């Protein structure tokens with residue numbers, strides 16, 4: 243019968259279908275699986291089929307439909323594979339790759355890590371704490387009671403006046419916290435960011451970094467302090483570095499001193515870095531005032547100690563020949579890229 247022949251021809255057409263591209267695949271889909279597909283129209287001719295063969299005809303059309311569905315999936319994945327192969331053929335394996343952007347460590351961080359590593363060798367451990375401090379830990383415990391004139395030595399950012407909350411002006415606040423919770427011996431470094439309400443210029447900024455140190459034990463003397471600082475200076479600036487100690491004043495240490503190192507660039511001959519003096523100031527230090535120990539519930543008749551505070555930015559600037567402190571916090575990638583080669 244004619245309709246049977248038509249259906250069989252369709253089955254053959256499905257089985258032999260080949261496609262070249264996505265458009266041909268879509269044509270195939272519309273013809274055999276679309277909403278007005280040929281199978282629907284041929285099935286409508288069932289009315290011309292005698293009753294005893296209707297079932298056979300139905301099965302035949304159904305077989306064509308299933309074949310079309312299977313063929314469609316087969317053609318589709320074959321086409322996908324073909325497209326992938328074409329893409330791969332286009333791939334030029336000789337083209338240079340996309341280079342990865344490698345970050346670098348910030349010079350302030352590099353110098354702080356170098357300092358910490360040096361003090362680690364002689365038993366100092368690192369302590370860190372909050373940047374927003376209360377009045378007690380930043381000032382009062384450090385022998386700087388309210389209205390003490392020396393509070394003006396450090397221009398302070400106040401966050402609230404009552405109770406006084408400040409951006410810490412030094413990391414000595416961390417030392418107070420450690421002394422309050424830990425019994426001597428204490429041998430710690432407190433590296434970190436500090437804030438002072440100063441006019442920003444090429445030489446000073448309203449925030450910078452310090453590495454402060456504290457050593458408390460029985461019989462700690464000024465000589466121990468000098469030995470420690472000489473060790474640091476020789477390790478950091480070079481074996482032949484000399485240190486010079488000048489009397490100074492800090493409320494939390496007595497006696498207090500400022501320490502210069504012989505200029506590591508000109509070795510005392512005189513240059514721009516040392517302003518032709520042969521010496522560069524690098525830190526403040528002293529023996530911890532007994533009042534500070536007592537404020538932290540440490541018996542000052544049994545224990546003594548020393549403390550020092552190194553300003554990091556000045557040393558970074560000298561070490562890398564940086565003229566303007568602001569470049570250290572501008573985050574200009576062209577500047578930071580200079581430090582890529584520094585491997586620590």
Ligand code: PHE
Nearest residue numbers: 412492526527528549550551
């Ligand atoms: N805290 C002092 C400052 O920030 C530095 C210092 C620390 C001085 C310890 C003496 C002893 O200026």
